[in-house]
Amino acid sequence: MSTMTGTGSTSSGSVRTDAGRGRGLRLSGMNWLIWRQHRAAYWTLLAATAVTVAVIVYQRQQMITYLDGYGYPGLKSGWEDEFDPGPLNSAAHLLGLLPVLIGVFLGAPLLAGDLESGTAKLVNAQSVSRVRWLATKLGVTTLVVVVSTTAVSVAFTWWWSPVKSSSYVLSWFDPSAFDSSGPVPVALSLLTVVGGVAIGMLLRRTLLSMVVTLGFAVALQVVWSHFRMSLGNVITVTSHNGVGDNSQPHVPDSANVLDQSYLTASGDLVGWGSCNGQTEQATNACLEKTQVVGWSLDYIPISQMPSMQWLGTSILLALTAGIAAFVILWGRKRLV
Template sequence: MSNLTKTPATRSNGSAASPTATRGPRLSGLNWLIWRQHRAGFWTLFAITALCVAWLVYQRADLINQITAQGWPDSASDTWLKGAHPQRFQLVGFALGFIPIVLGVFLGAPLLAGDLENGTAKLVALQSVTPIRWLATKLAISALVVIVCTAALSVAFGRWWGPVKHVPTVLEWSDGAAFDNTGPVPVALALFTVVGGVAIGMLLRRSLISMVVTFGFAVVVQLVWSYLRLNLGHVLTITTHKGIGHDTFPQMPEGTLVIDQSYISGSGQTYGWGTCVAHGMPEKVCTQKFDLVGWSVDYLPMSQMSSMQWFGASILFALTAAVTVFIFVRGRKRIV
């Protein structure tokens, strides 16, 4: 890019002021140009994030006041559960789940498609800055904005949910409203969706169609992720041999997600928990016929949540890196 001629600032006595005396740290060159080009969108994201974080901080303070007044944390959850407002957690978690889609459609898709459509990319190709550096700067600044915003929301939502996270009736930890909005997952999902949108925009070279296709891509990513989420953990099994009554069901760790439960016979064979009902037998007769001696329960403990999140995020980060490499390879060969 051509450099702008700068006139040195002067003091009131007519002497020239040094740059350090009149200017603080600020963006310059290509970084300044990219920021200025997209500053409206970036500042909008920062402003919305700040408002959301402030609201979440307020909600956490209100939650602590409500449940403390009803006996938390010394009493059973039944006594203070109403003050936790479970519906509010579910609605907010559901709304936050749309953030990767929104960022992919409105930030990722038009990031390059807009420049390719209106001719800005051709202008860049005529300057001293290489297309690869232009691409790198665009992606780096956009990625930094996405990381800052989603990480701030992740921390704020996690702190709000933290005091009641062990109570499944407030918000199940394995549900997308909790799992996808805390830890590194929201950052990883948003980055992958945004970079995917950038790649789509580079290929289609039209903003509107790129946004439509990116929307479909982002929805598919969310659906696949929700299907694979529980596969990130290591399913544990607990068995008992004290009969099949409800009072003999094994005691599970707090916050445990039960994947499957079945009866176990004396020979070690398992039968579905609805076996007796399916055969229309009383429990006593069913127990004798199938030699049922206890329960076999497959479950995921809440203690695996963090490791599952980082494992899933690492997969998404790897996919993001692969798409980024594709963008640079494609950009080196043909960007205009």
């Protein structure tokens, strides 16, 4: 790019030209160069973040105005009757797409564009090493992603918190809720972005890299959805009051019930559907034959949500660090 060509005769510690002094962000050297090269993508992401946060703040004010009529924060019964969960649910689903969009439109072209256009070859003509160039690209990009996703996540969590304990609005274990609050959006976005950078470095074609990154992001979401609930500590409760009405053991409000089974006198578990689908007489005979005495329920309470999110985040960040290390090591010798 012309910006890079114009800095070829400068030292590594002063890549920024005099024309750039005193304008915009007060960056210098390689940081300024990377920001200027990708400033359109960075500013677009930051501007979208500002708009999203502003909308969330407005929607929360509307929600609190409604909840005040029911004694918020100590909500009275019946507040759900006229509450509209649509904006909150829609926002959660849209925010779930954030890692995919950032990975495809920011991560994939980051190196693929330079490699496809030949700009990356200019690195060899500069006094700045490939490692520093790659590290700065990753560093500045991840910083922008962290700032943006953290702001959106904090705003959404703040919006959702007054009604978080109610499954009527948004169940905490739903992917749209779990992945749009706390540290999870930040970790998912970073992994998708850095994964997209690695894909772009290997494929060296911008459009192809974006398509493959889209596939990678979708696959990541699928794997994460199957893995998410395994982060929790499953609690088992039993009852010995038969299987009639109100015989099931008590579980906390908003708990995620993973499984329920019949409990026999010997302590064995029998699938609750094994005696269903028959006449009442046949069902009772089946229950008596298998010596069913009560229920066994497996669940995860909402109180485990923060620890599950942070555990999952640590795993995602570890994977991100591994991919980033691969990008640096591979690019040091095989970038061009």
